[in-house]
Amino acid sequence: MRDGGDALLALAAVFVPLSLVSFGGSNAVLADIAHQSIDVHGWVTTREFADFFALSRAAPGPGSMLVALIGWKIAGLPGALVATAALYLPAAALVYGAARLWSRWRGSAWHEAVERGMAPIAAGLFLSGGIAVLRASPGGLAVWLAAFAATAVLLVWPRLHPLPLLAVGGGLFGLAAAF
């Protein structure tokens, strides 16, 4: 654990800006969360990031528990709280302000252009997040193949609940590790 105050400031400095551009949720900024916490700041190893990522999605609760785990690792409970608040509060404040303007502009050309213009960028950010986690994953080729298989399964059966898929993925890799 590093000097507490510095670590907390660094967490906020990384996650507050990301919060403000997290269109479509924290998954949109996943690529930067990975890049910043692994390569730029060295807060977590690739192994830890992959495990935190899996844990944060498998456990109940918000997906951005990922940053709470990263914050926890470098600065304990204060780190977890600061990282979570930094990722949530700015976005929440922005959405609150924007929502009021937004309903006033409903039906205007602006409104439609923002929605249509942001949709492909948000989709691109999601895809980038997946790519970033795959690149950071120390699990190698097997993880890439399993991720693509899971993508295909979900595209073919869109209404499949993700939980059984998580269970199958975890089970298969658990078995593979046992033998």
Add this chain to the structure above:
Amino acid sequence: MLDGIAAAVIGLTFATGLRSLASGARGLLPLAFAALTVLCVGILRWPIVPVILVLAPLSIGLCLRQARGGRHA
């Protein structure tokens, strides 16, 4: 075991991204912006904030121009 879970969640992320492309990004221009975003952020690993600050106004501006052009035509 965690790698398997991570793989499944990555699959979920990809599927969500692809599906929202299919529903909300029809046409060449939106696809180009999605591809540019993936190139800059996913492949080149540029920081997200400046990438969005450049791409978002461009994409929104072009949509706005398209809408106005369509109305005049």
